[in-house]
Amino acid sequence: MSSPAADGEQVTPRVTSDTAPSVPIQGPLDQGPPDPALIRLERGLFRFSYNEPRSAALLLAATLIALIWANLPGGTYQDFWHTELGVALGPYELSLDLKHWVNDGLMAFFFFAVGLEVKRELAIGELNDRSRAVVPIFAALAGLALPAVIFLALNASGPGAGAWGVVVSTDTAFVLGVLALVGPRRAARLRLFIMALAIADDIGALLIIAFFYTESINLPALGVTVLGFGLILVLRRLRVSRGAGYFVVGIGTWVAMYLSGVHPTLAGVVIALLLPVFPPKRQAVERAAQLARAFRQSPNAKYSRAARVGLTTAVSVNERLQIAFHPVNALVIVPLFALANAGVVLHLDTLAAAFGSMLTWGIVAGLVVGKLVGIAGAAAAVTRARPGSLPPGLTLPQIVGGAALSGIGFTISLFIVDLALTDPVLQDQARVGVFTASLIAAVLGAVIFFAIRGQTRDLGPPLELLRPVDPERDHIRGRPDAPYTLIEYGDFECPFCSKATGSIREVREFFGDDLRYVFRHLPLERQHPQAFQAALASEAAAEQGKFWEMHDLLFAHSDALEPEQLRSYAEQLGLDLEAYDEALRTRAHAGRVNDDLVDAETSELAGTPAFYIGEERLIGPYDAQRLIWELSESAPPPLGATEAREDQASSES
Structure with missing residues (x-):
């Protein structure tokens, strides 16, 4: 963990990506102790492929x-x-020159990966949100x-x-x-x-290639192609989660499409669009954790296979294949095509x-x-x-x-x-x-x-608030029309953020109804692995009208944010657990959290906590006295507020 600096924990925020994990998945559990050199090579190639x-x-x-x-x-x-x-x-032969093996064969895998990404974005990604x-x-x-x-x-x-x-x-x-x-x-x-x-x-x-660059059609071969797509749907219906079955059917479908006259790379696209994509289901994740725990306690071949199957079925085949194919595409297929x-x-x-x-x-x-x-x-x-x-x-x-x-x-x-x-x-x-x-x-x-x-004249980080406070969007404590505004970008797992809550409490007590306090998310996942999930939990609570209650609980237990602990806090607040679980399973509020993350990255916020007084970034210490002084200087006090505070101070003295 980094040491604190003047303006918080100096850690660069990272926008999360469901398709580009920061640490590649390790090999199957039954491969024995991994060779460190091979793991380093795998990680190096994986990171290289995601470096644009x-x-x-x-x-x-x-x-x-x-x-x-x-x-x-x-x-x-x-x-x-x-x-x-x-x-x-036997009597059947398929012969192509090397260039066409690349263009018609390997590029089918490239278009397959494109189709996987298209399907995901349309189903649960950016293109699923019309706005x-x-x-x-x-x-x-x-x-x-x-x-x-x-x-x-x-x-x-x-x-x-x-x-x-x-x-x-x-x-x-x-x-x-x-x-x-x-x-x-x-x-x-x-x-x-x-x-x-x-x-x-x-x-x-892809639609242009399909409709405008197909010259002649072999109907029997096209019929076999359609049958292949039907088999893919059967495998999906049977909930086959391993890629090997889809691969075998896919190869046969590719051959049939090549013989049909339709460009065979489109087989990869159609197959990708037929594969299922869904958020991880809570029961499946818990089952995978139980199986992995059983293998850890008693490592044997039977538990190894069960744990591997459990981990595989917990995540949709679409997302697993995206992770598997991205390095191959970026490092092999596309350069070979060029x-x-x-x-x-x-x-x-x-x-x-x-x-x-x-x-x-x-x-x-x-x-x-x-x-x-x-x-x-x-x-x-x-x-x-x-x-x-x-x-x-x-x-x-x-x-x-x-x-x-x-x-x-x-x-x-x-x-x-x-x-x-x-x-x-x-x-x-x-x-x-x-x-x-x-x-x-x-x-x-x-x-x-x-x-x-x-x-x-880009001379340094911007100091003005990028996204104005919106009562319809933001989480606000206090009157929405209060004259003083304090905005915090915070991380529920950050120890400095949890300590800053004490300062903010003093500030709120000082200003009373004249202050609106706004909280936005800046989970630093690389240093705080539970922070993003905690942010999602707070938004799931907000869906049921209890954001601030969850906010306070999370900061009070910033060192205890495992999924089961988060769920216990939801139960403690009396939330509808079924709705809470569904919100986390579908990552329904990931877009909201990522919006705050991108705002923070665009504003070059160096770490957490980060504060804005009104619409101007606070640089330096964030103790209660500093926050009170900066807020007092940021706007003219409302009528009668100064006298009331002076009376309060004199009575206390």
């Missing part, structure tokens, strides 16, 4: 290697990727349509007209990587906006032909101009029609910078080049267009963010 700048750098390195290799004498690049590789089973989703969805739709319109305006006819799909999609990994390098320091809200935008963008791109598809022979005549082609310039204009104008214009239109639809900390200038970066279309753009064009010359021109557009978009985004920083 590093993942983007790996993708860029694979692209550069492909370009260098393709331009070496001897033509080894083309020879290698056109090497045939077949799989035979959060409206701006990114409209921005994504405009960012899909306008680039295609611009491309077709320049390529209305001719052999390249079918490549309009190249300009519709954004490469999320590249965009987030570049955003981390050139974006504003306080970019948490912008990053969440781009991620929601990317999900809607991916849905549109290596197989980014190799363009950059001779002078090739470049001259590309930059003299309307196909190339249609792609550049579609990605650079279409994405920027479409996304930024739609966001501006929605926010004008619905004031307040942007969350605090996210501004239209930031969205303009993010919209410019969204012109980096790489992975899916190159993927569609291979689907839309058969002429190698046109394919090279399209790839040059994608590379050029991505470079221009990255530079343009950097320039916009530099201009934003210059205008705002």
